[in-house]
Amino acid sequence: MTEAEAASTTRSRAPRTPAPRTLLAGVAAVAIGAGLWLVAERLLWPTTVPAGLHLPRLHPTGSFGKAYLARSASYARFLDVDALLSRLALLAVLCVYAKRGHGLMRESAAGPIGTGMLLGMLGFAIVWIAELPFGLAAVWWERHHHVSHQGYASWIFQSFTSLGGKFLFVSLALLIAAGGGSRRLPRSAGSRCWRPFSAST
Amino acid sequence: MNDRPVHLLVTDDLQRSRLTVLFRLLFALPHLIWLALWGIAAFVAVVLNWFATLIAATSPRALHNFLAAYVRYAIHVSAYLSLAADPFPDFLGRPGYPVDVEIAPPARQNRWTVGFRIVLAIPALLLAGTLTTAGARGYGANYGTGLLGVASFLGWFAALARARMPRGLRDAMAYALSYAAQLDAYLFLLTDRYPNGDPQVAIGELPARDDPIRLDATGAPLERSRLTVFFRLLLALPHIVWLTLWGIAAFFAAIANWFATLIGGRSPEALHRFLAAYVRYQTHVYVYLYLIANPFPGFTGREGSYPVELTIAAPQNQNRWTVGFRIFLAIPALFISSAYGGVLYVVALLGWFTGLFVARMPLGLRNAGALALRYSAQTNGYLYLLTDAYPYSGPVAATPAQAPPQVSPSPLGGVV
Numbered sequence: 001m002t003e004a005e006a007a008s009t010t011r012s013r014a015p016r017t018p019a020p021r022t023l024l025a026g027v028a029a030v031a032i033g034a035g036l037w038l039v040a041e042r043l044l045w046p047t048t049v050p051a052g053l054h055l056p057r058l059h060p061t062g063s064f065g066k067a068y069l070a071r072s073a074s075y076a077r078f079l080d081v082d083a084l085l086s087r088l089a090l091l092a093v094l095c096v097y098a099k100r101g102h103g104l105m106r107e108s109a110a111g112p113i114g115t116g117m118l119l120g121m122l123g124f125a126i127v128w129i130a131e132l133p134f135g136l137a138a139v140w141w142e143r144h145h146h147v148s149h150q151g152y153a154s155w156i157f158q159s160f161t162s163l164g165g166k167f168l169f170v171s172l173a174l175l176i177a178a179g180g181g182s183r184r185l186p187r188s189a190g191s192r193c194w195r196p197f198s199a200s201t
Numbered sequence: 202m203n204d205r206p207v208h209l210l211v212t213d214d215l216q217r218s219r220l221t222v223l224f225r226l227l228f229a230l231p232h233l234i235w236l237a238l239w240g241i242a243a244f245v246a247v248v249l250n251w252f253a254t255l256i257a258a259t260s261p262r263a264l265h266n267f268l269a270a271y272v273r274y275a276i277h278v279s280a281y282l283s284l285a286a287d288p289f290p291d292f293l294g295r296p297g298y299p300v301d302v303e304i305a306p307p308a309r310q311n312r313w314t315v316g317f318r319i320v321l322a323i324p325a326l327l328l329a330g331t332l333t334t335a336g337a338r339g340y341g342a343n344y345g346t347g348l349l350g351v352a353s354f355l356g357w358f359a360a361l362a363r364a365r366m367p368r369g370l371r372d373a374m375a376y377a378l379s380y381a382a383q384l385d386a387y388l389f390l391l392t393d394r395y396p397n398g399d400p401q402v403a404i405g406e407l408p409a410r411d412d413p414i415r416l417d418a419t420g421a422p423l424e425r426s427r428l429t430v431f432f433r434l435l436l437a438l439p440h441i442v443w444l445t446l447w448g449i450a451a452f453f454a455a456i457a458n459w460f461a462t463l464i465g466g467r468s469p470e471a472l473h474r475f476l477a478a479y480v481r482y483q484t485h486v487y488v489y490l491y492l493i494a495n496p497f498p499g500f501t502g503r504e505g506s507y508p509v510e511l512t513i514a515a516p517q518n519q520n521r522w523t524v525g526f527r528i529f530l531a532i533p534a535l536f537i538s539s540a541y542g543g544v545l546y547v548v549a550l551l552g553w554f555t556g557l558f559v560a561r562m563p564l565g566l567r568n569a570g571a572l573a574l575r576y577s578a579q580t581n582g583y584l585y586l587l588t589d590a591y592p593y594s595g596p597v598a599a600t601p602a603q604a605p606p607q608v609s610p611s612p613l614g615g616v617v
Contacts, residue, residue, distance in 0.1 A: 107426050109496035109507050117439055118497040125432045164435045171439035 078141050086134035093130040097123060113178050120170040128163050135159065206305035206392040209276075209379035211404050213286050213299035215368060217360040222284060225357070229282045235292055236278050243271040247389050254315045254390045260307040265391060269304040270294040272385045276302045276378055279333075283353035284360055285374040300375060302382045310393040322388050324551050325396045328569075329384045331543035332377040332398075349377035351540040352594065355533045372404060372595025373537070379403040398548075399565035400572045400596035407598040413514035413588040416484065416575035419599045421494045421508035423562045430492065430556035437490040443500055444486050451479040455585045462524045462586045468516040476585045477513040478502040484511045484578045491549040492556055493570040509571065511578050519589040531584050534592045538580045541573035548573070572596050 060069055104122055108115040139155050142148035150158075221228055250264045260268075274294025280286040286299040296303070314321060333349045356370045380403065383396035401407065429436060458472040468476075482502025488494045488509045499506050504513075523530060548570040552562050579592035 104426075104428075107429050107496055110499035114497060114499050118436065121432070121436055121439075122428065125428065125435070160435075163432075164438055167435050167438050168442065 075141070075145055075147075079138060082134050082137050082141070086131050089130045089134065090127060093126055094123075097126055113175060116174050116178055117171045120174050121167045124163060124166050124170060128159070132156070132159075205397075205402070206308070206394050207383045207386040208303055209375060209382060209404050210301045210303055211299070211372075211375050212301075213366075213371060215366050215371060217284065217287050217364055217366050219361055219364050221287065221289070222357060222360045225282065225284060228289065229278065232278045232281065232290065232292070236275060239271055239274065243268060243389070246271075250390045251315065251318070254310055255312055258312055258315075259309050260390050262307055265307040268389045269386075269391055272304065272382060272389065272391065273298075273302045275385065276300065276382050279349075279378055279381065280374070283349055283374050283378075284356045284366060285353070285371055285378060300378060302386075304386055304391055308392070310390065314393050315390060318388065318390060321395075322384065325380075325384050325387065325398075327547050328398055328544070328551065329380055329396075331540075331547050333381050346540075347377065348537075348540040348544060349374055349381075351536050352377070355536060367594075368408065369592075369594035372407070375404040376400050376596055397565045398569045401568050401599055403596065407596055409598040410593060412579065412593060412597075413517070413590050414480075414575075414579045414582040415512045416509065416571055416578060417512065417599070418488075418493065418509045418567065418571035421567070423564060423567060425492065425495050425556040425560050425562055427557055427560050429495065429497070430553060430560075433490065433492060433553070436497065437486065440486045440489070440498065440500070444483060447479055447482065451476060451585070454479075458586050459524065459527070462519055463521055466521055466524075467518050468586050470516060473516040473587060477582075477587055480578055480581050480585065480587065481511045481513065483581065484574055485509070487545075487574055487577070488571075491545050491570055491574070492552040492562060493548075493567055493574060509574075513582060513587055517588065519586065523589050524586060527584065527586060530591075531580065534576075534580045534583060534594075537592070537594050538577050541576045545570055545573040545577075568599075 064072075101119060101123070104119060105115055107122075108118045110118065135155070136152060139148065139150060139152060143150075246264055246267055250260055250268060253264065254260045271294065273296065274290070274292075277286075277290035277294060277298045277300070280298070280300035281288075281290050288299060290298055331347050334347045352370045352373045356366050356374070359370065360366050380396055380398055383394075386392050387394070387396055397403075454472055454475050458468055458476060461472060462468045479502060481504060482498075482500070485498035485502060485507045488507070489496070489498050494507065494509045496508060504510070548566050552566050552570070555566070556562055576592055576594060579590075582588050583590070583592055
């Protein structure tokens, strides 16, 4: 092998770096975007209330009564607590998934992208399971206050089917995000590929 | 203790008399009437047997023998009616018929399973419904639109034309009858052994075939992940979308392949490779969807990439007549494939519950599903002109897949 051939082979194996012209165009696009943002912000900031605007005075206690407002506050408080607990459970589950999710890689016979899709979908699935009791609690509370008449089974079915849509979305997103860069991934990245995928969920 | 208390013995020589085949339904009428009358007595005997076995934990010998003879006779009549056997059976269910059932003597049974026998039998009834037809089973005769019904319908034409029953069809019928016999014996409390749907052990010795399209599931583990089992249908959605898109391309490729094979007498290498990858990928997706295997498959249908492997031989010379009329010739195979499709749905349903509870797929169910998928893949391969070997409808001896031939790398580089 001649020196020129060796150099050519080395060049072809080395990770590609963006050409200076592409880099320059990217920086320019970001700069133009940032400039437009600043102009819009500058124009929107000095907003003033029109002269002669008389807002009606609303006294909630006068319109609805104290008992009604207390019940409304209690209703909203339950949903707030439910949502807070749901988020906490979600965070806990995501922490566990981030820590132990790589174990699920053995459930895949696909390549890195396919495995990423599986992990992305499983992330959504775990989130769905974690939020299920809180969602059901919210449905129960809404039914209890006659805000909703949706049945539990119907809610679960609806939520489950919408999960299918999320699975498709995350698969497509991961295919686009990872597919373009897959050829640039070093071989050693294969074992760590689950991390960005699980983070993306 | 007998390892298989109820098992089918097949000594049929595949020869058929055209005359009796032509009028088989009419010839079977006396048997059907006698079977219905015997069935009334058997129903009373089953109720008595239930009480007796619940108390003594063993079926009384007299009742056991009476019901065993009834089950044997019902299988003889079903085999005769469905053309799985040729001789006119005797009316007493005596042993020695070419498709016979051997039932072990009474043994001790678990009282709990005796008490709840009818409830416990529901999953087996579902599977039997697709292999035979549940509706007709009340009178003992197992026939209808399940696998047995479709195979006997097609077998009628084949036997009439050739005075011989194709072995694949006969074995498919025997497989269905074997399961029906096991279920009857379980329902009638002749044994507490749950019916085994494994085609590998249903009818004794199986032929070792070297078909151009083979499915090997022997190396696939039976362990299942509960999480992926629960969400299996949703997890398969990206594959279903991709399979649909690929299917559109495969449809046009199949048309091109038809013209090319009709002219050249052999499928062009590139088209063969493209369609083989599609059929393999389709099989991988169905294997995953129907819980026959656990890992999430890749998106390219690459050979050797999945634990349940479909091996497709290289292009061979094909008979131009069979190429020209391929779509018509494939119609019987499509009927059988549809019947196996019913089996596959029930396998998936039962496998889903089992996988969720015990994180494992029963071997019998796995093998039943693999048989159905192998037939489906062979049918598709035949339709897409990957081979001119007609799909083999019976179970075959499990042989591990040979080393895959050298294939060109996937255009996606195996990353998906």
